[in-house]
Amino acid sequence: MxxxxxxxxxxxxxxxxxxxxxxxxxxxxxxxxxxxxxxxxxxxxxxxxxxWPDRPMGFRLGRMLGYMALVLWDILIANVQVAWIILTRRNSKLRATWVTIPLDLRSPEAITVLAGTITLTPGTVSADLSSDGRSLLVHVLDTPDPDAVRDEIKQRYEARLKEIFV
Incomplete structure (x- = not known):
């Protein structure tokens, strides 16, 4: 069966x-x-x-629904933050930077969801995946601490995706 x-x-x-x-x-x-x-x-x-020979064998739909809710919330908050930056920093410089995110994810599907999440969230864009698939290059519109951005992406998104794509 x-x-x-x-x-x-x-x-x-x-x-x-x-x-x-x-x-x-x-x-x-x-x-x-x-x-x-x-x-x-x-x-x-x-x-x-x-x-699709290497499709993920396990997928937790319930956790994905929670992840989607988190991402939608983050998109909403990031929209407000980016609007605030645009409206209030007309004369000051943005602290845009490139951040390299080392990846623990190995599934192409999980990496794609992570890159899409980053790009969907205003203020960040996934720009490149390393040739070995072990790091993701992300552009951040404004941050005083690139390491904090890296850590937040790993803890907030990547850790959850590791639980979803098993």
Whole structure:
């Protein structure tokens, strides 16, 4: 049973995501659109499964939902902070800097989520991943302490992603 399920749904969360996105794109929830969304959500991951040989074997959906809530909160707060910087520092210089974040993450999916999180948060941009995948270069709009930024990213985001992608 498990083997057949894994063959049919090699990426079950992707199946659900694709079905939900399909329904949202249609603009209304009907039985036909839901069934078609599930069909698409089943066929697309199955057809592309061969190109995902190193997919994460474990994924904690509950922790990911908590992570998403944290990121949304951080985006909201960072928007206010960046607006404040723009409005109040017209004549003073920003303390922009580059920060190298050493990565403990090894999963490409987890590293992608981390880089996306950093880029989505106003005031920071993920600029480059080292060729060995062990560090991420991040540009910070304004910080007096680059080490504190590095430590915050590692503690606030990377540590949580290590618990999500097992």
């Amino acid at each position: 498990t083997r057949a399920f894994n063959w049919l749904f090699p990426h079950p969360y992707l199946t659900v995501l694709l079905a939900v996105v399909w329904i949202l794109l249609q603009g209304e929830l009907t039985a036909g659109m839901a069934v078609f969304g599930v069909i698409l959500g089943t066929i697309i991951p199955r057809a592309t499964a061969n190109w």
